[in-house]
Amino acid sequence: MSVFSVCLRILKKNLPTISIYFIVFVFVSSIITIMAAPSAPGEFGKTKVAIALFAEESTSLVEGLKESLAQQADFVQIEDNREKLQEAMFYRRVHYILRIPYGFTDSFIKGNLIALERTSIPGSTSAIYIDLRIDRFLETLRLYATAMPEADISEKVAFVLDDLAVETKVEVAGPENRSNGPSILKYYFNFLAYTIMFAIIFGVSSILLVFNDIDIKRRNLCSPLGSNSISLQCFLASALFALVNWIALVALSSMFGIDEITAPSTWLYIVNSLVFAICISGLAFLIGSLTKNREVVSAVANITTLGTSFLSGVFVPQEILGENVLRIASFMPTYWYVRANERIAGLIDFSIYNLSDVLISLAIQLAFGAAFLIAALVIGKRRRMTAE
Amino acid sequence: MFFHIFKYRLKIILQDRSTMFWTLLFPIALSTFFYMAFGQLGAGEIFNPIDTAIVNTAGDEAFMSLVETLSSGNERLFNITITSKEEALALLSEGKVKGIIETGDTISLTVSQSGISQSILKTFIDNYTQTASSVNRIAARSPESLEMVLAMLAEDMNFLEEHPISRAKPDSTVIYFYSLIAMTCLFGGFLGMTEVNSVQANLSYHAARMNFAPVHKLKMFLSGISGALIVQFAKLMLLLAYLVFILSIDFGDRIGLIILTIFLCTILGISFGAFVTSLIKGEEGLKVGILIAFGNISSFLAGMMSAEIKYVIDTSVPILSQINPASLITDAFFALYFFDTYTRFIENISGMIILTIIFSAATYFVIRRRKYVSI
Numbered sequence A: 001m002s003v004f005s006v007c008l009r010i011l012k013k014n015l016p017t018i019s020i021y022f023i024v025f026v027f028v029s030s031i032i033t034i035m036a037a038p039s040a041p042g043e044f045g046k047t048k049v050a051i052a053l054f055a056e057e058s059t060s061l062v063e064g065l066k067e068s069l070a071q072q073a074d075f076v077q078i079e080d081n082r083e084k085l086q087e088a089m090f091y092r093r094v095h096y097i098l099r100i101p102y103g104f105t106d107s108f109i110k111g112n113l114i115a116l117e118r119t120s121i122p123g124s125t126s127a128i129y130i131d132l133r134i135d136r137f138l139e140t141l142r143l144y145a146t147a148m149p150e151a152d153i154s155e156k157v158a159f160v161l162d163d164l165a166v167e168t169k170v171e172v173a174g175p176e177n178r179s180n181g182p183s184i185l186k187y188y189f190n191f192l193a194y195t196i197m198f199a200i201i202f203g204v205s206s207i208l209l210v211f212n213d214i215d216i217k218r219r220n221l222c223s224p225l226g227s228n229s230i231s232l233q234c235f236l237a238s239a240l241f242a243l244v245n246w247i248a249l250v251a252l253s254s255m256f257g258i259d260e261i262t263a264p265s266t267w268l269y270i271v272n273s274l275v276f277a278i279c280i281s282g283l284a285f286l287i288g289s290l291t292k293n294r295e296v297v298s299a300v301a302n303i304t305t306l307g308t309s310f311l312s313g314v315f316v317p318q319e320i321l322g323e324n325v326l327r328i329a330s331f332m333p334t335y336w337y338v339r340a341n342e343r344i345a346g347l348i349d350f351s352i353y354n355l356s357d358v359l360i361s362l363a364i365q366l367a368f369g370a371a372f373l374i375a376a377l378v379i380g381k382r383r384r385m386t387a388e
Numbered sequence B: 001m002f003f004h005i006f007k008y009r010l011k012i013i014l015q016d017r018s019t020m021f022w023t024l025l026f027p028i029a030l031s032t033f034f035y036m037a038f039g040q041l042g043a044g045e046i047f048n049p050i051d052t053a054i055v056n057t058a059g060d061e062a063f064m065s066l067v068e069t070l071s072s073g074n075e076r077l078f079n080i081t082i083t084s085k086e087e088a089l090a091l092l093s094e095g096k097v098k099g100i101i102e103t104g105d106t107i108s109l110t111v112s113q114s115g116i117s118q119s120i121l122k123t124f125i126d127n128y129t130q131t132a133s134s135v136n137r138i139a140a141r142s143p144e145s146l147e148m149v150l151a152m153l154a155e156d157m158n159f160l161e162e163h164p165i166s167r168a169k170p171d172s173t174v175i176y177f178y179s180l181i182a183m184t185c186l187f188g189g190f191l192g193m194t195e196v197n198s199v200q201a202n203l204s205y206h207a208a209r210m211n212f213a214p215v216h217k218l219k220m221f222l223s224g225i226s227g228a229l230i231v232q233f234a235k236l237m238l239l240l241a242y243l244v245f246i247l248s249i250d251f252g253d254r255i256g257l258i259i260l261t262i263f264l265c266t267i268l269g270i271s272f273g274a275f276v277t278s279l280i281k282g283e284e285g286l287k288v289g290i291l292i293a294f295g296n297i298s299s300f301l302a303g304m305m306s307a308e309i310k311y312v313i314d315t316s317v318p319i320l321s322q323i324n325p326a327s328l329i330t331d332a333f334f335a336l337y338f339f340d341t342y343t344r345f346i347e348n349i350s351g352m353i354i355l356t357i358i359f360s361a362a363t364y365f366v367i368r369r370r371k372y373v374s375i
Helices: A002-036 A060-069 A082-090 A104-110 A125-147 A153-164 A184-212 A214-222 A227-260 A264-290 A294-312 A323-329 A333-346 A352-385 B002-014 B017-038 B041-045 B061-070 B085-093 B116-141 B143-154 B174-187 B189-197 B205-210 B217-246 B255-279 B284-301 B307-316 B318-323 B325-338 B343-367
Strands: A049-055 A073-075 A096-100 A116-120 A170-172 B050-055 B078-082 B099-102 B108-111 B160-162
Touching: A002 A184, A002 A227, A049 A060, A049 A125, A060 A073, A060 A096, A060 A104, A060 A125, A060 A153, A082 B325, A096 A125, A104 A125, A116 A125, A125 A153, A125 B116, A125 B143, A125 B160, A153 B116, A184 A214, A184 A227, A184 A264, A184 A294, A184 A333, A214 A227, A227 A264, A227 A352, A264 A294, A264 A333, A264 A352, A294 A323, A294 A333, A294 B017, A323 A333, A333 A352, B002 B189, B002 B217, B017 B174, B017 B189, B017 B217, B050 B085, B050 B116, B061 B078, B061 B116, B085 B099, B085 B108, B099 B116, B108 B116, B116 B143, B174 B189, B174 B217, B174 B255, B174 B284, B174 B307, B174 B325, B189 B217, B189 B255, B189 B284, B217 B255, B255 B284, B255 B325, B255 B343, B284 B307, B284 B325, B307 B318, B307 B325, B318 B325, B318 B343, B325 B343
Parallel strands: A049 A073, A049 A096, A116 B160, A170 B108, B050 B078, B050 B099
Antiparallel strands: A096 A116, B099 B108
16 A cells, blocks of 8 residues: 555645645635525515615605505615615615605695605516505505595695505415525535535646656556556545545534434435535546646646536525526536435435435436546546657 | 747647637537527516415405506506405415405405515505595595595606616626636636746746747746736637627626726736745646636636625625735626725725736746756
8 A cells, every 4th residue: 555655655745735626615615615505495585675765855745655665675775875875786786766755745735746766777577576565555545535635644644654554465375385495505515516626636646747747657566566556545545635624624513503413304415415525536536647736636626527517506506597507517426426415405205216316316416426537547548558 | 939839839828728728618518608698687677567366355446446456557556357265275285376365344455475575565555544544534624625635646756866876787787707707817827828838947848848948038028928818818809708798798888898807807817826836736627626726716716607706705704805805806797887986896806906916026036047057
């Protein structure tokens, strides 16, 4: 096992660099996991849209409008400055800006209406949602204004608010009505694909770079050790390295999911990530046997990791990605890894029938791993045959 | 002599494959990934008619005719399917409709989850019932005006007037691409590093030889730097062309100013690299590490991983955005794209120029007149 122990020594030498990457990735993945954590689903909750409201007058009409809007809107306090407002809307801190001009109440009562100034995201659902409410309030008030011209405006507003308090009962039915929502672990394990892929490709390539050096290769071919044995020992060391990374990342998952440790889905996530780690060590082995210098390794590691992660739904959920993107992604193991995670998150009961889709994804990842490894061995063999 | 050195520096820069990768191929690849992954990101908030199942148990003609009016035409609110209760529940569980409206003594709504489309359905039914409640009250209080009120219900009033937010679409995905340009500019620091390495006698054999030549060091350095500037500017223009023409990313229409910004940030990136190289003692590996780490952190803070982060920092720690080169660059493009006035753009450009002057001056004072008796 002399080759094996050399491999471990190479890894040890590269440990500082690898651990810097590792720590950065873990830090980023923790932030992303916490940010992505879903809110608990429960009873039907009316959506509230963030709006900024500026009233240039304070009348009972304006106060009534505010009160009735509060049912559907969260009022965001923001400085009345054009650029600040533009920016807040650009980043969706507010989705709707409503400005009630001075003299609006008066114009409303007299019937020569000044329009309210609305700024919304063009074509958006939130704009329609808020428009409906504002229209309803003013429409109803207009009815009362016509029907009871003698009554005081504040009395009419009170009637309107009373009418607008009538609410429809909403029943929640169907598949989403399950006891616990998608767990935070899904997000952690999805992002794990990025971290583990980069770490393994980077670590394994540093081993293979040494052995691929032409002089060392020639020297090794003179040794009584068969070239298959050398390859195998290298692969074992790579697999061990992958395993250590995997254990570390799974251990870190308890940071988020310690209270879910007994759930069967947690164990499925863990198994899925192990299969992925095995598959990626095959890929890393292939990349390592194809590259010749460190700069190329870091280029290839970055492009493959970022590329597959973006296209397979590690950063952006698969359901948001377009169909064509997903079709391309299905030629990458990461896609099947994320897909398995999504399926696990959606499982309610764990019968074999329900698990079949997850198992297929696992099998495809293993097949990818085997294909990478075979390709690496064939290329390695062919390289040895050619005089360089 | 200037052009002689310039020519050879140009050849050296163009053959540096690693730098070529990080400052041209990598940004192009990353922008392609962004494009493919973020393509549909904004689509979720655009309104599409809500797929709704209607179960008309009570045979409520008035309600049905209203629903039908609202589900025809281009600006319709709903796509309706009139069906039986069982069928409707099946459609709901398959996700083919967002909700089921059932007529009866009171109109009821069944949904499978909370969301804005479901909330609109609810608001719509609320409105219907609320109108009925208003009409009843009016009928009780002033029956003589009932007829007039019912006529008014049919009128379509417009209480709101749209004031557009900007000339441009409020689409925050552009921030990812702007900050990607910022990252590329900072990676241009590698070219600045190479130039300093090739004139500082203690940093490379090449530089030690160059210092023998009877050429003023500043002249030597400037000819190298001009080569770097031209190459880096060309690469950034290529990247810009790729973003604009292939990926159709919107940069607005102030083309001259966009190119000016690209030019200024080219100088900023290169001077930053020269600054780090001349100031920090240590191996080249360490300097490369610092340039990469700084480039990444700086563009992370400028919104390259999440546009939200840029806004949080701009509003809560504005000073950080004012000194972070990637934030200044990203914000300059953003200001050109989104704002009507030039105030914000000028602030950003001034920040970039100040940083460039600081970096260049520091580099100049470190590398000038450095002589070695022996190395």
